[in-house]
Amino acid sequence: MISQTTIEIVKSTAPILQEHGEVLTQHFYKRMLSRNPEVASFFNTSNQEQGTQQRALAGAVTAFALHIDNLEVLAGAVELIAQKHAALQIKAEHYPIVGENLLASIQEVLGDAATDSIINAWAEAYGFLSSILIERESTIYKEKADQPGGWDGFRDFEVVKKQAESSNITSFYLKPADKGALPQS
Numbered sequence: 001m002i003s004q005t006t007i008e009i010v011k012s013t014a015p016i017l018q019e020h021g022e023v024l025t026q027h028f029y030k031r032m033l034s035r036n037p038e039v040a041s042f043f044n045t046s047n048q049e050q051g052t053q054q055r056a057l058a059g060a061v062t063a064f065a066l067h068i069d070n071l072e073v074l075a076g077a078v079e080l081i082a083q084k085h086a087a088l089q090i091k092a093e094h095y096p097i098v099g100e101n102l103l104a105s106i107q108e109v110l111g112d113a114a115t116d117s118i119i120n121a122w123a124e125a126y127g128f129l130s131s132i133l134i135e136r137e138s139t140i141y142k143e144k145a146d147q148p149g150g151w152d153g154f155r156d157f158e159v160v161k162k163q164a165e166s167s168n169i170t171s172f173y174l175k176p177a178d179k180g181a182l183p184q185s
């Protein structure tokens with residue numbers, strides 16, 4: 001659970017995020033991708049160039065600040081994020097990297113306005129949101145691994161057929177290198 005003080009402080013920062021959220025998330029991405037190249041390969045560079053990634057994260061952070069006292073409103077959004085993360089193999093160990101860069105970005109973008117109490121409140125709130133996502137994502141990984149023909153993490157596949165469908169479309173047919181079963185759907 002998040003403390004009442006944290007809820008009030010995080011909620012009070014929602015108007016700043018509504019106004020400056022994209023500046024913050026742009027700064028955050030630049031910071032994280034230059035300092036933590038180990039997570040860079042997860043991110044789609046064309047989404048970054050178009051700004052969709054920055055807008056999605058700014059929107060999520062602002063929505064979280066606005067609804068921190070009624071998180072049920074965010075259930076649908078949390079599920080979408082968890083599914084997206086699970087498709088990309090985002091794991092619990094990546095959350096501290098994002099958290100550290102997000103908190104440092106709040107400090108660097110807001111300057112003196114980022115008081116210790118704001119930083120501490122956001123640290124607690126980020127930890128809470130992370131734990132919800134990590135738990136949901138680990139359930140998704142387990143469900144995928146436990147289904148017949150399922151697996152956890154990455155699995156090697158071989159291209160068994162390549163077929164030209166038109167002048168600029170080619171179909172690649174893949175089979176598991178271990179010749180094992182695949183999920184039905």
Ligand code: HEM
Nearest residue numbers: 039042043044047053056057060084090094095098129130
């Ligand atoms: C509380 C923490 C986090 C929040 C609120 C969050 C939020 C989001 C949101 C809103 C999206 C867009 C989902 C969509 O496309 O519909 C997203 C996508 C994504 N997130 Fe997270 N995320 C968090 C943590 C992380 C962590 C720890 C990583 C790992 C490095 C990560 C990596 C990604 C990636 C790679 C995408 C896809 C971006 C793209 O290429 O377009 N996120 N996240």
